[in-house]
Amino acid sequence: MTEHALLLVNLGSPSSTDTGDVRRYLNQFLMDPYVIDLPWPLRRLLVSLILIRRPAQSAHAYSSIWWYEGSPLVVLSRRLQQVVQSHWTNGPVELAMRYGEPSIEGALKRLAAQGAKRVTLAPLYPQFAESTVTTVVEEARRVAGRHRLGLEMAVLPPFYEQPAYLDVLAKSAQPYLQRGFDHLLLSFHGLPERHLHKADPTGAHCLRGPDCCRQAQADVLDRCYRAQCLRTAEGFARRAGLGEERWSVSFQSRLGRAKWIGPYTEERLDELAAQGVKKLLVMCPAFVTDCIETLEEIGLRGREQFRAAGGEDLVLVPCLNDQPDWAAALAGLCRGVPFPA
Ligand SMILES: C=CC1=C(C)c2cc3[nH]c(cc4nc(cc5[nH]c(cc1n2)c(C)c5CCC(=O)O)C(CCC(=O)O)=C4C)c(C)c3C=C
Numbered sequence: 123m124t125e126h127a128l129l130l131v132n133l134g135s136p137s138s139t140d141t142g143d144v145r146r147y148l149n150q151f152l153m154d155p156y157v158i159d160l161p162w163p164l165r166r167l168l169v170s171l172i173l174i175r176r177p178a179q180s181a182h183a184y185s186s187i188w189w190y191e192g193s194p195l196v197v198l199s200r201r202l203q204q205v206v207q208s209h210w211t212n213g214p215v216e217l218a219m220r221y222g223e224p225s226i227e228g229a230l231k232r233l234a235a236q237g238a239k240r241v242t243l244a245p246l247y248p249q250f251a252e253s254t255v256t257t258v259v260e261e262a263r264r265v266a267g268r269h270r271l272g273l274e275m276a277v278l279p280p281f282y283e284q285p286a287y288l289d290v291l292a293k294s295a296q297p298y299l300q301r302g303f304d305h306l307l308l309s310f311h312g313l314p315e316r317h318l319h320k321a322d323p324t325g326a327h328c329l330r331g332p333d334c335c336r337q338a339q340a341d342v343l344d345r346c347y348r349a350q351c352l353r354t355a356e357g358f359a360r361r362a363g364l365g366e367e368r369w370s371v372s373f374q375s376r377l378g379r380a381k382w383i384g385p386y387t388e389e390r391l392d393e394l395a396a397q398g399v400k401k402l403l404v405m406c407p408a409f410v411t412d413c414i415e416t417l418e419e420i421g422l423r424g425r426e427q428f429r430a431a432g433g434e435d436l437v438l439v440p441c442l443n444d445q446p447d448w449a450a451a452l453a454g455l456c457r458g459v460p461f462p463a
Pocket residue numbers: 133134135136148157158176180193195247251253254311312313314347375377408409412413414415
């Protein structure tokens with residue numbers, strides 16, 4: 123039966139660690155209006171400025187985590203696809219990347235050619251952001267419409283507090299928690315504050331006070347990345363049996379000079395070391411797959427920074443990657459998504 127397909131979509135990576143390939147990837151990524159949300163001329167100007175130095179720096183960072191088979195993010199996503207396929211008996215499971223290869227266009231065309239009539243689209247992000255989820259959904263709709271693929275589409279909503287997701291997250295962290303630690307830092311990918319204000323349906327909620335995201339009502343929670351990150355963190359801590367004093371939340375990967383949501387991970391690493399934390403555990407629950415932002419930014423650079431600031435060790439808990447429980451949970455979540463009537 124090939125009728126009901128599943129398309130997993132992750133962010134993407136450059137095709138190699140060559141500076142030219144990294145520049146092409148960054149250009150495609152950063153020129154996406156959902157990522158840098160400025161009018162085209164300003165976006166073009168800003169991205170051109172970023173592309174002067176960033177490709178060489180990023181190429182160096184990618185080289186430090188690259189695998190023989192390729193980018194960790196792509197290799198791990200491919201492995202996840204294979205395990206999810208064993209749980210998805212309704213049709214084929216394809217993998218696409220929003221930027222670079224394999225493309226959403228290629229994957230949807232392959233599914234249509236195999237006879238798929240319905241596709242459940244699964245952006246692999248637990249929390250909602252226009253720069254991740256919306257851009258994937260828009261691109262899939264654009265491609266399906268442009269090539270008249272005749273596909274009915276359902277979209278997996280952000281699963282930031284789905285019990286099935288939180289349960290596997292807590293289970294995967296158990297061995298690391300049991301080994302002992304002084305503090306657990308839940309470091310989520312950051313976002314420019316401007317993106318939160320734009321997504322706020324009330325126009326009056328986000329970042330109005332230190333606790334606004336924690337108290338978000340349903341309409342705001344549905345769109346507020348920061349509020350969803352806090353829900354993930356709280357849901358995880360409850361399951362892991364961690365008291366409030368044992369963990370905290372921060373936001374990483376800031377790019378450019380604009381204000382991003384905080385507290386910033388980079389600053390928290392210094393603060394925690396200064397407070398006497400010696401063994402720091404870090405989890406990155408905005409990512410379901412290990413990538414440059416987890417392996418290099420936290421696992422290498424963050425670790426070095428923490429130790430230079432007086433900490434003894436920083437242990438990075440791996441993302442869910444292709445863990446069997448996660449693949450089963452993901453297939454289950456996707457199975458439950460209704461198609462529009
Ligand atoms: C304005 C810039 C960026 C926004 C907004 C942004 C949001 C965002 N990104 C992820 C997940 C990932 N980002 C990754 C890499 C990455 N992100 C940015 C910039 C923004 N991200 C850049 C420039 C890069 C490239 C690497 C670098 O040069 O630092 C990745 C990893 C890709 C890989 O190949 O390993 C992921 C995954 C989320 C979840 C998010 C919003 C919530």
